[in-house]
Amino acid sequence: MAKTAQEKLDAKREKAYYKKHKKMYRTKPGDVIFNIFNYIFFSAFTLTCIFPFYYLFINTVSDNELVKRGLINFYPKGFNVDNYIALREVGDLGTSFIVTISRTLIGTALMVVASAFVGYIVTKQEMWHRSFWYRFLVITMYFNAGLIPWYLNMALLGLTKNYLAYIIPTIVAPYNIILVKTYIESIPAELEESAFIDGASYMVVFRKLIWPLSKPILATIAIFGAVGHWNSFQDSLILMQGNEKLFTLQHRLYNYLNQSSNLGTLMSQGGTAAQQAMEQALNSKVIKYTISMVSVIPIFCVYPFMQRYFEKGIMLGAVKG
Amino acid sequence: MKEEITEKKGTLSSLWIVQRVIAVLVIVMAFFPIANPAKICGLVSDKISLFTSAISYNSLISDCARAFRMNWVDETTFVVTYIGAVIAVLGIAATGVGVCTSMGNNKLQRFGLKFSIIGAIAEVVGYAVCFVGYILVRDTNRVDKVAPSMPVGVFIFGGIAALILILSLVLFVKTPKALPGEKFEMESKYKLFLMFLPFAILGFLFCYLPLYGWRYAFFDYKSGGTLSSDNFVGLKWFAYLFKNSATRNDVINVMKNTLAISGLNIITSWIPMIFAVFLCEVRNMNFRRFVQAFTTIPNFISWVLVYAVALSIFSTDGFINTFAKEVGLMSQNAPGHNYLMGNSFTWVKMWGWGTWKGVGWSAIIYIAGISGIDQSLYEAATVDGAGRFQKMRHITLPGLLPTFFVLLLMAIAGILSNGLDQYLVFENAENRESIRVLDLYVYKLGIGNGSIPLSTVVGMFKSVISVVLLFAANGMSKLLRGESII
Numbered sequence: 001m002a003k004t005a006q007e008k009l010d011a012k013r014e015k016a017y018y019k020k021h022k023k024m025y026r027t028k029p030g031d032v033i034f035n036i037f038n039y040i041f042f043s044a045f046t047l048t049c050i051f052p053f054y055y056l057f058i059n060t061v062s063d064n065e066l067v068k069r070g071l072i073n074f075y076p077k078g079f080n081v082d083n084y085i086a087l088r089e090v091g092d093l094g095t096s097f098i099v100t101i102s103r104t105l106i107g108t109a110l111m112v113v114a115s116a117f118v119g120y121i122v123t124k125q126e127m128w129h130r131s132f133w134y135r136f137l138v139i140t141m142y143f144n145a146g147l148i149p150w151y152l153n154m155a156l157l158g159l160t161k162n163y164l165a166y167i168i169p170t171i172v173a174p175y176n177i178i179l180v181k182t183y184i185e186s187i188p189a190e191l192e193e194s195a196f197i198d199g200a201s202y203m204v205v206f207r208k209l210i211w212p213l214s215k216p217i218l219a220t221i222a223i224f225g226a227v228g229h230w231n232s233f234q235d236s237l238i239l240m241q242g243n244e245k246l247f248t249l250q251h252r253l254y255n256y257l258n259q260s261s262n263l264g265t266l267m268s269q270g271g272t273a274a275q276q277a278m279e280q281a282l283n284s285k286v287i288k289y290t291i292s293m294v295s296v297i298p299i300f301c302v303y304p305f306m307q308r309y310f311e312k313g314i315m316l317g318a319v320k321g
Numbered sequence: 322m323k324e325e326i327t328e329k330k331g332t333l334s335s336l337w338i339v340q341r342v343i344a345v346l347v348i349v350m351a352f353f354p355i356a357n358p359a360k361i362c363g364l365v366s367d368k369i370s371l372f373t374s375a376i377s378y379n380s381l382i383s384d385c386a387r388a389f390r391m392n393w394v395d396e397t398t399f400v401v402t403y404i405g406a407v408i409a410v411l412g413i414a415a416t417g418v419g420v421c422t423s424m425g426n427n428k429l430q431r432f433g434l435k436f437s438i439i440g441a442i443a444e445v446v447g448y449a450v451c452f453v454g455y456i457l458v459r460d461t462n463r464v465d466k467v468a469p470s471m472p473v474g475v476f477i478f479g480g481i482a483a484l485i486l487i488l489s490l491v492l493f494v495k496t497p498k499a500l501p502g503e504k505f506e507m508e509s510k511y512k513l514f515l516m517f518l519p520f521a522i523l524g525f526l527f528c529y530l531p532l533y534g535w536r537y538a539f540f541d542y543k544s545g546g547t548l549s550s551d552n553f554v555g556l557k558w559f560a561y562l563f564k565n566s567a568t569r570n571d572v573i574n575v576m577k578n579t580l581a582i583s584g585l586n587i588i589t590s591w592i593p594m595i596f597a598v599f600l601c602e603v604r605n606m607n608f609r610r611f612v613q614a615f616t617t618i619p620n621f622i623s624w625v626l627v628y629a630v631a632l633s634i635f636s637t638d639g640f641i642n643t644f645a646k647e648v649g650l651m652s653q654n655a656p657g658h659n660y661l662m663g664n665s666f667t668w669v670k671m672w673g674w675g676t677w678k679g680v681g682w683s684a685i686i687y688i689a690g691i692s693g694i695d696q697s698l699y700e701a702a703t704v705d706g707a708g709r710f711q712k713m714r715h716i717t718l719p720g721l722l723p724t725f726f727v728l729l730l731m732a733i734a735g736i737l738s739n740g741l742d743q744y745l746v747f748e749n750a751e752n753r754e755s756i757r758v759l760d761l762y763v764y765k766l767g768i769g770n771g772s773i774p775l776s777t778v779v780g781m782f783k784s785v786i787s788v789v790l791l792f793a794a795n796g797m798s799k800l801l802r803g804e805s806i807i
Contacts, residue, residue, distance in 0.1 A: 031709060036601055048677065053631040055640055059633070070643030093396045119637060127513035133521060134651045140528035142807060143788050146780025147741070147760070148767040149534025156354065156534075157526065158373035158380045169527045170668050172520050202513065231623035233742055251627045254746060257629055285638060292629035299621050306621070307614060 053296060060084070060290045063147050067286055083290040090287065093252060100249040104168040104229040111225045119180025119209050124202075134181075141174045151238055161243035165235060170228075176221040183217040183224045184210060220309040223302070228271060230298065249295050256291055258286070333495055337423060340488040344420045344437070347444075347481055351413055352530070356474035359406040361398070361455040361545050363389055363468030369550070371474070375410035378403050395461040402454030407446025408479070415440030416485060421515050425507035428499035435490050440517035441486035448479045538777040558774045568775070575762045578755055579666070583736045585672040590732055593680050593724055597687030598717050602709070613688070616681025627678060631747075635660035661747070667755040671747065686728075687721055694720040725805050730794040737783050737790075759783055 052188075052222070059067050063078025087093055121127060122134045144150065151160075159165035187210070195205050211218075236251035334357045350356070352373045359374035361363065364385045374381045388394050415436045422433030481536055507515075538559070541552040548608045603609045609613030619627065634640045642657035651657075685751055694716065702712050741760040748756050757765070759779070791807065798806045 019564050020767075026701060026709075034602070035604075036707065038602055039608070042600065042603065043607070046612050046615045049619055049681070053618075054628065056633050070638055073338055073644050073647060114455040114520060118517065121513055121517045124509075124513050126510050127517065128510040129514070133514070133517055136521060137524045140524055142791055143784060144528070145531035145534055146777065146784050147763050148773055148776045148780055149531040149537070152368075152537065152773070153527075153531040156368060156370060156530075157352070157372065158369065158377040162377070168523070172523045174524075174528070199752060202509075202516070225342070227621050229627075231621075233623055233625055237745075237769060238764075240437060240766075254625045254627065257625070257746075288629065289633060292626060292633070296626055303614075303621070304616065307617075 046216060047200060051302065053300075056289050056293050056296075060286060060293050064286055082285055084294070086287070087290060087294065090291070092247070093291065095245050096247050096249045096252040099163070099246055100230060100232075101233075103163075103248070104226050107167050107170050107229045108222055108225040110167065110171050110224045111173055111176065115173055115176040115180050115221055116214060116218055117206065118172070118177050119184055119214075120206050121202075122177070122181055123184050138174050138178060147238070154239055160239045161241075161246065162239075163246055165239050166229075166246075166248075168233070169235075170225070173221075173225070176225070180214060180217055183214050187213050216309070223306045223309055226302070227299065227306075253295055255292055256288055294303075327647050333492070336488060336492055340437070340485060340492060341420050341423065343481060343485055343488070344416045347413055347478070347485070348417055350478070351410065352526070353533075356477050358409065358451045358472050358474035358478050359402050359454075360469055360470065360472050361402050361451065361476065362394075362458045363401075364394070370563075371406060372410060374403065375389050375406040381406070388467060392468075393466050394458060394461050398454050398457040401457060401783060402451050405450030405452075405454060407447070407448045408450060409444050412440040412443030412445075412447055412482070413636055420487070421518070422507075424511040424515070425505060426499075426503065427497055428503050428508060429505045430500065431493065432505070434493045434496065437489040438486060438493065441482045441489060444482035445479055445486070448475045448482070451475055459727050463746060483559070535777060535781055539775050540774060542774050543771065554774075558778045562775065562778055571762070572779070574754065574758055575757050579739060579758045581668045582671050582739055582758060583732075585668060585737070586675060587729070587732050589672070589676065590729055591725070592676060593683035594687045594718075594721055596680055597684040597691060598713055598721070600684065601688060601691045601717075602713075613681065613685070617685065618681075619678040620682035622678070624746050627674060627743075628746040631661060631674070663747055664752045664755055667752045669754065671743065674743065674747070683728075686724060686776055690721050691717060723802065726802070727798070730798055730806055734787065734791040734794040 022278070047078060055073075058074075058076040059072050060083050061079055061081060062072045062076045063080065064083070066072055067078050105293045122130060125131065131234070133145070145153070145162075154160055154169075159168070191209060191213075192205055195209055198210070231250060232248055233250040233254065236246070236248040237254075354368055354370045354373075357365075357369065357374060359369075359371055359373050359381065360367070365374075365381060365590075366384055369380050378399075382389075382399050382525065384394075385394070385396075385399065389396050417440075419433040419435075419437030422436065423431050425433070451472060454661060455469065455472050455475075458467060461467045502524045539553060539555060540548045541554045541557070542548060562572060598805045600609060600612060606617070636642075637657035639657075641660065642651065645651040645654055648654070697717050699712055702716060707715065715724060719775070732801055739758040739760055741764055743762070744756050744758050744761040748761065763780050763783070766772050766779065795805050795807050798804060
C-alpha cells in the first residue's frame with residue numbers, strides 16, 4: 001500500500017526528531033548491565049524449568065548400567081529405548097493409562113458441551129428465574145463442604161470405586177460456564193435474532209450458530225479441562241481405595257514413587273530368560289524415571305497447541321461473571 | 322360465568338402445584354438413605370439411598386459377601402429387591418418427566434400426566450417387589466446374622482406414590498382435551514428452564530448435597546457405623562477439638578504451618594509481577610517467547626510429577642549428588658545426601674516449589690496487563706527524560722496495581738486452602754511436623770485415621786472461615802476500589 005504524502009512527511013519528521021534527540025535514546029552503560037543481568041536471570045530460571053525434564057529423559061534412554069552408577073548428567077550415553085518397552089511388564093500401568101486417557105477424552109468432551117450449552121442458556125433473559133439459577137451454579141465456586149463431607153457424599157451416591165466418579169462430577173464447571181457466557185454475550189445479538197425470525201429453535205441456534213462461533217473459548221476450556229483430567233490425583237486417591245484397577249496414572253505414579261524397594265519385583269514374575277535379564281538390568285530408579293517421563297510426554301505434546309489459548313483464557317478469567 | 326372459570330382454573334393450578342411439589346419431594350427423597358425401601362435387612366448398608374440401590378447392585382450387596390458364602394441368605398432375595406428398586410426409580414424418573422412436561426400446553430400436560438400415572442404405578446409395583454424381597458429374607462433361619470428389618474420406606478414411598486397417582490388421575494380428568502390439530506407447545510421461559518435443569522441437578526448433587534454431610538459432626542460416628550439418636554453427641558466434637566490437649570496441640574501446629582506457608586506466599590505475591598515487568602524489558606522477542614513458553618510448563622505438571630522431578634534432582638542418587646561426585650566435590654563412595662528429607666526450612670522449601678511451579682503462569686496476566694498500558698505514556702516519559710526504572714516505577718507498576726490488588730485479596734481469602742496434593746507428596750517421616758497444613762490434616766484425620774466427625778468439624782471451620790474471608794475481601798475491594806471481585 002502506497003504511503004500518503006502526509007505519512008511520508010510524518011516519518012521524515014520523526015526521523016529528524018530522533019536524530020536531534022539522539023543522546024536521549026542512546027543506550028547507557030547502566031542499561032547494558034541491566035540487560036545482561038536480565039538475560040542471565042531469565043536464562044537461568046528457564047533452565048531450571050527445562051533441565052529436570054531433560055535430565056529425566058536422558059536417564060531413561062541411556063545405558064542402564066551407567067545410569068545406575070550416576071554417570072548420566074548432561075547427555076545420553078549408550079542409547080536404548082528398552083526402558084520404554086519394559087514398561088509393558090510393569091503391572092497395572094496399562095489399565096491406569098486406559099483409565100486416564102478415557103477419562104480425559106470423555107470427561108473433557110462432556111464438560112465442554114455442557115459448559116457451552118449452559119453458557120448459552122444463561123444468556124437468555126427470558127429463562128424462568130434466570131439470575132437465580134445462574135447464581136445457584138456460580139456460587140458453588142466459592143464454597144465447599146470440605147473433603148470428608150464430599151467423600152461421604154460420593155459414597156452416598158454410589159460413586160466410590162466407580163469409574164463414573166471421574167466423569168459425572170466434572171461435567172458442570174461453573175468457572176468455565178462463566179467464561180463461555182461472557183464470550184457468547186460478546187457475539188452480536190443480531191445474528192441470533194435473525195435466526196429466530198427464520199424460525200430456528202434454541203437447539204438449532206445453539207448447534208448452528210453459537211457452537212461454531214464460540215470455538216476459540218471452547219478450545220481454551222477444553223485444554224484446561226484436559227490438563228486437569230490428566231493430572232487428576234486426589235479423586236483417585238480418596239474415592240478408589242480398594243479398587244486398584246481404577247487408579248489414575250498420577251495415582252499409580254505416586255504409589256511407585258513412594259515404594260522405596262525396587263520396582264523390579266513389580267514386574268511380572270516368570271517369563272522368558274530375556275525378560276528376566278531385562279528385569280535384572282532395570283533398577284527401580286530408571287523405571288520411576290521412565291514412568292514419570294511417560295506421564296509427562298503427553299503434556300509436552302499438546303503444549304504447543306495449548307499455548308495459543310493460554311493468554312485468552314487467563315484474561316477472560318479476569319472478567320468476572 | 323367468567324368468574325366460575327377462573328375459580329376452576331385456580332383449584333386446578335393449586336392441584337398442579339401440589340402434584341409437582343410431591344413429585345419433586347420424592348425425587349429428592351430417593352437420594353437420601355433415610356427410609357430406603359430397599360433396606361430389607363441389616364446387611365444392606367444404612368448409607369445407601371434408593372437411587373444408589375437401583376444404579377449399583379454392588380453397593381446394595383456390598384456387605385453381603387459373607388452371608389452369601391455361608392448361605393445365610395439366598396442371593397435371589399437381593400436380586401428381587403434390586404429389581405424392585407430399579408422399577409421404582411424408573412417410575413420416579415417417569416413422574417419427573419411428567420412434572421417437566423406439565424409446564425406446557427394442554428396437550429403436553431395430558432401427555433405428561435400419562436407419564437406420571439404410569440410412573441406412579443411403576444413406583445407402587447417397585448415398592449411391592451422390594452417388600453417381596455423383605456418377605457423372602459424374613460423367612461431366613463439366621464435371623465441373628467441377617468437381621469431382617471421391616472422396610473418402613475415402602476409404606477412412606479408407597480403412600481406418596483399413591484397420592485401422586487390419585488392427583489394425576491384427577492388432573493387428567495380435569496384437564497381439557499387438546500383441540501384437534503393442536504401441537505405440543507411450551508412457553509420459552511419454561512423450555513429454557515427445563516434445558517437448564519439437568520445441570521442444576523448435577524450442581525446440586527455435587528456442590529450442595531455435600532453440605533448435608535456436615536451432620537456427621539454431631540454424631541459419634543465410626544466408619545461403617547450408623548447415625549441414630551443413640552450416638553447423637555451434639556457439640557461434643559467441637560468442644561473436643563479445643564479441650565483435648567493432643568488435638569489442640571495438633572490444631573495449633575497445623576494452623577502455624579498453614580498460616581506460615583500461606584503467609585510466605587502472600588508476602589511474595591509481588592514476585593510474578595516483577596517477573597513480568599522485567600521480562601517485558603527484554604527487547605528480543607524470540608528470547609521472551611522462549612522464556613514464557615518454558616516457565617509456564619511446570620504449571621501444567623501435576624504435583625506428583627513435580628515430586629518425581631524433585632526426586633530425580635535432589636534425592637540420594639539424583640542429579641546434585643551424582644554431579645558432585647563427577648566433578649570431585651564428593652568422594653565416589655560417599656553416601657549421597659537426600660535434600661528432600663530433613664526438616665530444615667520446610668516452609669521455605671514448600672514456598673520455593675510453589676513459586677517454581679507457578680511464577681511463569683501467574684506472570685502471564687501481568688504481561689497481558691503491561692501490553693495493555695498506553696504506549697504513549699512511555700513515549701512521553703522518555704521525552705521528559707525518565708530512565709528505565711523511573712518508567713517502571715511511575716507507569717508500569719501503577720498500571721498493574723489493580724490486578725495485583727485483586728489477586729492479593731483472593732490470596733488472602735484463600736489463606737486456609739493450601740491444597741492437599743503438594744504437601745501429601747512432599748511429606749516424609751522427617752518433615753511431618755512442619756509440613757502438615759490444614760488440608761493435609763483433614764485428609765489424614767478423616768481418611769487415614771477414620772475420625773470422620775472430628776475431621777468434619779475441622780473442615781466446617783475451614784469452609785466457614787474461608788467464606789467469611791472471601792466476603793471480607795470482597796467488601797474491602799468494594800470499599801477501596803468500588804468494584805467487587807466475586
